[in-house]
Amino acid sequence: MRAELIMVGTELLLGEIVDTNGPFMARHLADLGIDVYFKSTVGDNLSRLQEVLKKAFGRSDLILISGGLGPTEDDLTREAVSLAAGCPLREDPEVIRWIENRFVERYGSLTAMSPQNRKQALFPAGSEIIPNPVGTAPGFWLEKAGRIVVALPGVARELEAMFRETILPKLRTVAGEEALVIRNLHFAGIGESSLAELLADLVSAQTNPTIALYASGGTVRVRLAAKTAQRAKAWDLIAPLEAEIKRRAGAYFYGVDEQSLEEVVAKGFLERGLTLALAESCTGGLIAHRITNIPGSSDFFLRGYVVYTNQAKIDDLGVRPATLAAFTAYSAEVAREMAEGVRKRAQTDFGLAVTGIAGPGGGTPDKPVGLAYIALASAENTTVQKHFWRGTREQVKERLATAALQLLWRTLSGLQAD
């Protein structure tokens, strides 16, 4: 089965919106083993939209359209599909009653209702109406001459809900058992090229599942993609490969699929009943922000300090002025005192500290921009890491926060942090 995506909206062609509906539908189609060969983006223009639709009718079995279902003059998807498929528009009595009811509820009568508002009740003859559980524009599913045309509104929240609730189950029936099953494994504390070396023979030998590595912001994702005639069999292909990858690089493995590093760290703290306090200098609150994004983090993360001045490091963390004077704020010695100080002050099991130079200003030949120290103090000992990363201020913050979360995670996993 060959699918094609059509994204409708002038704002997409002006670059004012980044299309996420296309990737969303494409991922689900890939998951069903349906090949997407083309994606076309077109503005709110009837003749160009028709041109794109006709082309799609000529080459694809399944055509998924996003956008152009609203009540305004610019919303032309229903007209274009009607013309391209040769199915005249018909007003659906149930949908028109529903629209009328909304007007009565809101305005007390139908006098405010214009012909424009009736437009959303028009569908190409023979369509099945796709309900919209979170908005006003219903979609439709039209089968004509061996082709399936699906039209959904462009608002991502609405499209995603309708796709999940109605389109996906219908497509499963249509697509059959053939499937592409994807498994993502996440690694931290190891670079993309080092991990690629560990897995080189697997990557070159494997054809099904395929293996691909993707690096981003200090972590590496290994993507296993298995093509299979029967969905249930895909795991037989993936499981042995996943086991072999974990055997080789298990020390750096932290999670699967949608799991984030902060989620894994939070789970580690909560499962062990341990507590954490943070002392952040150059990351400026980002580690606290990432940890507090996880629901329930208040059960283990008790407090954080953003100590942007030497005085704050002295007042709040008990860093000694002599240490600051001897080694500067950007030193292993100060990182250690920060971590131990915050742990003591907050009376937590762990104290994590980061100090460094995020840039773009503030660097010196001895202490360049991108230099940083991360320290983790527990009752038993204190670990200090030195880091050096080039990048923008925001990149340096992000990489350091990820490195600090890695240190936490590896310590919690009972592994030697490096």
Place this chain on the structure above:
Amino acid sequence: MRAELIMVGTELLLGEIVDTNGPFMARHLADLGIDVYFKSTVGDNLSRLQEVLKKAFGRSDLILISGGLGPTEDDLTREAVSLAAGCPLREDPEVIRWIENRFVERYGSLTAMSPQNRKQALFPAGSEIIPNPVGTAPGFWLEKAGRIVVALPGVARELEAMFRETILPKLRTVAGEEALVIRNLHFAGIGESSLAELLADLVSAQTNPTIALYASGGTVRVRLAAKTAQRAKAWDLIAPLEAEIKRRAGAYFYGVDEQSLEEVVAKGFLERGLTLALAESCTGGLIAHRITNIPGSSDFFLRGYVVYTNQAKIDDLGVRPATLAAFTAYSAEVAREMAEGVRKRAQTDFGLAVTGIAGPGGGTPDKPVGLAYIALASAENTTVQKHFWRGTREQVKERLATAALQLLWRTLSGLQAD
């Protein structure tokens, strides 16, 4: 001039990558007054790529291609353009020398160089080679039968650099003086619908510039777009409208174009030589993170506290246990003591505090999820705001951080905060 974008790459059709190259080029083309009528996305497949190219040749004057210029078998853009335009591929002697030099530098000889590596020196006859200042794949600009075809690598960093340095200046010559000039005005502390009411007659009366409102995460953007035959004249159209909008809603205006709220706040503190300390409960470090993203923020932001427990509020900010017991941590009274306490402890001009319930857990009938208080203390007085927002944990954090930055900005502007 009609332009069309062609995005090449199977990973785009699998939904594994969100296309940002298309929007990037589209924005620049809109800015030049060049209309983009179609964007096509196609996989790494020679016949389908050729099909898309032929269609584009038939209907567009300018065709911009992203991707498919690498050295692997999957990289097919040069072959497809060669076939579609009828221009045989020729090896460029300068590019081949450059590739050979890289091999000698890296491996000491040419023995490691394969025929695949020579591929990146092939260009359709008649092409102008577009240098790649940040990567290995050069692009090309081909004029044939009144059409212009531009091919650039798919790596965003490379495409953007090449587009800015070489393509944009060349397009300016081609496009002439006609232009669409965009001006974005940013507003905070006012909802989209209230701002729309203030500007309703302007929005409906204006055709050039057009006015559009966009809400996102607690701020509203007003976009003015002027079409003009001469770029220099666009400001004559925009300036009087911008002045009228500021006359009506100036109290909520904070910046233009790419300016962020935190940038405006940072500028306000630095210009006035004032200092800030933060006490964050439910925003969990996000305000500190946003402020410390701004270079130079260490000159006014001295320290922040993420006080996730009552004990931390007592220890670090001097909140009275009696206040916590009487009103709970989610109260105007505690917000006030937090703001005044952090200002005193850090000895800053301003102390800003946020306390509330980000959810999803922790709500009660009296104090539901989404309830929050923001307090700003100065030497003169303390302002306390009550907020209530529905949304996910991350949305509530984001909205509250934006509201807190708004309060700072309006106070700095010498305006009454509401």
